[in-house]
Amino acid sequence: MPEKDKIKLLKQLASPLTLLYVEDNERLREQGVVLFQKFFKEVFVAVDGLDGLEQFKAHRPNLVVSDIKMPKMSGLEMTRRIHKVSPDAKIIMTSGHADPENLLEAINSGVFRFLVKPLSVAKLSTILLETLEVVEAEGEERLFDFYVENIFNYQNSMIVLYKGNQPVIVNDRFLSFFDMESLSDYQDHYGNLGKHFLEHKDFLYNHELVDWFNEARAHMGQLYHVKMYDTQTQVHHFLFKMTAIESKKNHYIVSMDDITELGLLKLFDEKASDDDQRFRDKSNFVKLLEALKRNSAEIVLHNFYKGLKITNPGVVVTAEDKKIEIRSSFLQQKAVLNEKRTILTSEAFPADILCTTIKKVDFDTQGIIIDDLRFVNSSPAQREHMQLEPEDTHKISLFYQEHRFATEIRIMDISLKSVQITVPVLPAGFRAEDDVHLDMVFELNRRPLIVNCAANVLLIKEVGREFQVVLSMELSKSAQKSLTEYLAKRQMNLIREFKGL
């Protein structure tokens, strides 16, 4: 590397770091300080080994440069003492002459590099660069270990530390999955991790519109699904997550949690039927929720009160065969308690999960203990439009083939798009796709609000002794405005009613 580039790199690496310079010769000390200050954020000075040890304890510099022969305590003795309090400390020793005995003792004392005086910028920059590169790599390893131990403490996960878009450290599980000795072997052999991601509906993989790395980087913390072959060409299914490391700019941890054993892949392709026996098995849900908990991923709880949608994020706190507990906000707990069921959604689920048993809601711990889980193909959580139950005093008339249909009709719920009604009998010949006209009167702030519109029969269901009919409405602009106003006010009233429960 040309000297100019070396200096530039050194400035870049050293600028956030501190250095302690220990030298008993005053003139040399002053010269050294001037030199080091060009590179390091802060330079501390000590006049002998004893002073050096104290300064080290007080400031914990990233690097130490010290003379060997000094009064009170030698540089080598200081090195031994510093390593007792900070075994990883990097200490560079300078000496007037390279006598072999000194060198040997220096090595035994744990000195990182040995430098013969006089110090020149060229000599210094080479040694400092070497040292700082090691410091940087060790920092990354420590970071990696920290994340592995504290966040992804799970043996099934493959973990990669990225610096920019380059992997710098991987764990053993990663290497053994690809049957590689080291990260550099892996890179020589395979190159980019994204090449392994196989195409699968709703999964993360490279295609025309998506580059896996940019996609994940734009959505830190989000769970994705990825699918890869192992060396035996067995397909594995992983929950993938990228996390930004807050303390270190441009560093990301990618974790891939192997959930192949849950057998979820099929659910992403063709929506399995609600009765699919494999997914009635509680232990599979437990494992899936456990994977979410492990990845500190949020879920979303959906409940309804007379059509009012109440959703809040939640977390899985326990996922065991005996007990599944999630935690969410007070209002959500209240909604769950009222509805005696809840719907869970997550980007990690192949479909929404309906829980039909609520064993306990504990307002002190914010806990909700759930049971009887199953995947559902369509769920009200997917509703695009607010669908509210109107007040009891509403009125509706239905005109079919230009005649008012004279029977008791009630609105079950209404949105800006459709209205669902119940009728005890149907007009003769009434069927799906027929056109009708609706006159509806709601109550808004004690005044009547009238909505008239043409509508089309979408669906007719016979439920018990009555019929439920879904009609899609064609609203004029003014009718749409009135209905929006009504729904907003009705929603507010329902919120008040719900909070008062």
Add this chain to the structure above:
Amino acid sequence: MKEELVLYEEGAHKCIMFSFDDEEHEDRFLSVNQFLIIQKDTAMLIDPGSQAVYDEMYDAVERLIGIDKLKFIFFSHQDPDVAGSIAEWSIATSAKIILPGIWVRFMSHYGVMDMNRLTALPDHGAKIPFGENYFQFIPAHFLHSPGNFSLYDSRSKILFSGDIGAAVLPPQDVYKEVTDFEAHQPFLEGFHRRYMAGNTFTRKWVEKVRAHDVDMIVPQHGAVFKDEHTDAFLTWFEELKCGGDLIDEIY
């Protein structure tokens, strides 16, 4: 007063200011501005205002791009003149509703219980890229609301500053654009000294804003700052003593 003003238009990018909710009093005039940014066939609505202006605002969006093209609705803070119509918007559109994180749980008081519709901005803000450009949500906490953001549009170089830069004008001389900063300053002073929390915050906000190339500052109330008046305002605001700095005047 004209209720609709095009602030920027070039190619597929357009920024429009509306003044649907002006407060007129005998001795003062406070305009209440709403904004729409159109980018190709999508749009972001900024601080759409109270329930009283919902209908007009809805019609304007429908006329200018179509209500179904609205992708984002941004509420800079929680005040009723900003977010009072959040329930109506959540029903009438499928747009993503963006607001400061600390106000999310209060939105049930305005009629929204579906937290899934709301995107909470973290304290330090966020960036939404579009093509080569971006929208940057710049923290403006405690200026005046404790959870508050300004929005910078890198394409038009407009900073939508929310309450920062608001002016209470005399009713006989209402203008939409600042042409003389010194003459405008007295109309800024009263509002900022009382509504803003202190110089620590004004200084930090100016520092964050100066990191971007800003051609125009448009507040939610009052007149627009352009060109040299932008910088004059930033310099004034950076030095302003307000709120806690004048604690003995208000306690």
